[in-house]
Amino acid sequence: METLIGITMNWTHVKQSYRSGVQLFIITVLISFFGASKQDCVWYGVCNTDAYNHNQYCVYNGTPRAMPKNGIELLKERCNFLLESGETDFCCDIEQVKVLNTNVKLAAAILERCPSCMANLIRHICEFTCSPHQSEFAKVVSTKQKGEMSYVTALDLHITAEYLNKTYDSCSQVSVPQTGQLAFDLMCGAYPASRCSPTKWFNFMGNVDNVYVPFQITYVQHSMNSTIDGYTPLNPKTTPCNEAVNGQLPACSCSDCDLSCPVAPPQPNLPDQLKIAGFDAFTVIMTVVFCVGMIVFLMGTFLFTKESINDEDFIGNDGVTDDSMYRQEPRYFEKLGARTEFFMELIFTKWGTLFASYPWTTLLGGAVIVVILGFGISVVEITTDPVELWASPSSRSRLEKDFFDTKFQPFFRIEQVIIKAVRQPNIIHNTSNGPITFGPIFGKEFLADVLDLQNGIKNINATGYFLKDICYAPLKGSNSDIDESDCVIQSIWGYFKDDKERLEDHDTDNGFN
Numbered sequence: 001m002e003t004l005i006g007i008t009m010n011w012t013h014v015k016q017s018y019r020s021g022v023q024l025f026i027i028t029v030l031i032s033f034f035g036a037s038k039q040d041c042v043w044y045g046v047c048n049t050d051a052y053n054h055n056q057y058c059v060y061n062g063t064p065r066a067m068p069k070n071g072i073e074l075l076k077e078r079c080n081f082l083l084e085s086g087e088t089d090f091c092c093d094i095e096q097v098k099v100l101n102t103n104v105k106l107a108a109a110i111l112e113r114c115p116s117c118m119a120n121l122i123r124h125i126c127e128f129t130c131s132p133h134q135s136e137f138a139k140v141v142s143t144k145q146k147g148e149m150s151y152v153t154a155l156d157l158h159i160t161a162e163y164l165n166k167t168y169d170s171c172s173q174v175s176v177p178q179t180g181q182l183a184f185d186l187m188c189g190a191y192p193a194s195r196c197s198p199t200k201w202f203n204f205m206g207n208v209d210n211v212y213v214p215f216q217i218t219y220v221q222h223s224m225n226s227t228i229d230g231y232t233p234l235n236p237k238t239t240p241c242n243e244a245v246n247g248q249l250p251a252c253s254c255s256d257c258d259l260s261c262p263v264a265p266p267q268p269n270l271p272d273q274l275k276i277a278g279f280d281a282f283t284v285i286m287t288v289v290f291c292v293g294m295i296v297f298l299m300g301t302f303l304f305t306k307e308s309i310n311d312e313d314f315i316g317n318d319g320v321t322d323d324s325m326y327r328q329e330p331r332y333f334e335k336l337g338a339r340t341e342f343f344m345e346l347i348f349t350k351w352g353t354l355f356a357s358y359p360w361t362t363l364l365g366g367a368v369i370v371v372i373l374g375f376g377i378s379v380v381e382i383t384t385d386p387v388e389l390w391a392s393p394s395s396r397s398r399l400e401k402d403f404f405d406t407k408f409q410p411f412f413r414i415e416q417v418i419i420k421a422v423r424q425p426n427i428i429h430n431t432s433n434g435p436i437t438f439g440p441i442f443g444k445e446f447l448a449d450v451l452d453l454q455n456g457i458k459n460i461n462a463t464g465y466f467l468k469d470i471c472y473a474p475l476k477g478s479n480s481d482i483d484e485s486d487c488v489i490q491s492i493w494g495y496f497k498d499d500k501e502r503l504e505d506h507d508t509d510n511g512f513n
Contacts, residue, residue, distance in 0.1 A: 001080040040064055040135055042140050043060050043091065044093060047146055048144070059151065061135075064090050067094075068094065071094040074101060075126075076098040077286075078101055079129075082130060092129055092130035096130065100125065100126070115252065115364045116239045116240065116241045116243060116257075118170035119404055120171070121167055121171065124163065124236050128217075136154070137158045140155055141156050142154040147179070154208075154217075157218065158222060158228060158233045160234070161498065167198070167238055170239070170257075173253070173256055173257055178442070187204070187506075188201050188204055191204075197433060209236060221233075241260065301333065316479045339510075357496060419453070421441045427439070427442045444503055450493065454493060454498075458487070467484055468482045472488045
C-alpha cells in the first residue's frame, strides 16, 4: 500500500512538471512571436549610395536601437526635440544622422534666416528619419536588393495637411537677398513663388526627379485625427514665423514675415467737437453773426430814417404824385457812404494837386525809385536745370551724382509713357492653383497695340532728330553708330523681345496653358 501511494505521488509530480514545462514553452513562444512582430522601424542604417552620391537606407522591420553618445550629440544639432523626452533608442544610426545634418544644410542656406520656418521644416525630416515610431506613419513602398540587404527606393509618408499648411505659411515670405527673390522661387520646382502651394512644395521636395532627393517620398495628406490604411498621420509641432522657436533663436524678421512687422498704432480719436446747446459751435456762431449783421442792416435802413413830409402832401388834384416835389431826408447808410466818399475825394484831391504843382520833381523822384527798386535784377540768376532745382549742392544725392558723372557718363533723364486700358475686360487665366484674374492690359490685342505705339515712338522724326540721336545706349561706344534697337527701352515687350510671334508662346502646367 505504501509502495502504491509512493508511485502515485511520483506520477503526480511528473505530470505537474510536464505541465509547467509546456506552459513555459508556450509563454516563451508567445514572447518570441510578439517580439518578432513588433515593427516600430521601417529602416536602419545606410545600405547603398547611388550614382548621384545619394545615401539610401536599409529596410529594417524591428525595434529601435540604442544611439551611442556621439550619435546623440549629432542629433542635438538639428533634432534636439527628439531627445526632450529622454529617448535614447531610435530607428537610425550615426551614419543616417550625419546624412541628415549634411542634407539639411542646403535648405538651411536659404531658409535659416527665418528660424521658425527652418525649425518647422526640419521637424518632419527628423521624425521620419529617426523617430522610434516610424511604422505608425511611414510605409515602405518599394525596395531594391543589394547583396543580402534591401534598401528603400520609395516611401509613403502619412502626414497632416495642417502641418504642411502651417509650415508653408511660416516660410512663404522668406526672401533670398542674393537673388532678390523669394525662397519658394528656388524651392518649388517649376513653379514660382506666386504659384507655389503647400502640396506643390512638399511634392517637389519628395520627388525623386529632384536631384537632391535620394528616393521617392510621397506625402499622403490626412485631416486631423484620421487614419488611412491603419496609418496615423505625423503631425509635428509648428511655430508661427512671428514667434521665437526657443530662448536662443529670435523670431523671423519683418522682411521674411509680415506678422513680425510692427503694427501701425491705431489712429487717435478726433477731439470732440465744441458744441453749444447740443449744436456745432461753428454753426451756432456763424448763425449768430449773420443774424446780428442782418439786424444792424435792417435797423440802419428802417429805424434811422426820418421822413420830413408825408406822401399825401405831394398828391395833386388829379391824383398823380409830383415826384419833383418829393423830398426825403437821407438814410443812415446813405449819409455814411456820402461822408466816406467826401473824405476820399478830399485826400486824393490834395495828393493830386501836390504832385501836379511839382511835375519835374515828381517825374525825377519816380524814376529814381524805379531804378533803385529794379537794381536787383542785375544779380538775378534764373535756374532751369532740374538738378540744381531739386538737389542741394551739399546733399548726399548730389555729391554721389557728381561723383558718378565724373567717373561715368552724364545723367540721362527717364521719359515715361503711361498707358491705360479703357473699357477692356479682365483676363482670366486658368492654372493648377485655380483661376487667376489679370488686368485688361494683359490682353493680346491690347499688348499688340502697345507694341505698335512703342515702335511709332521709336521712329518719331522731330525736325530731323530721332530717338537714336538722344537715347541711352550703354552697349555702344561714343563713336559708334546707334540704331533704335540699341536704345534702352523698358516695357512689358522686353519680356517678349519686341516680337509679336512670341506672344503666342505657351507652356503647360498639369494640363493648363
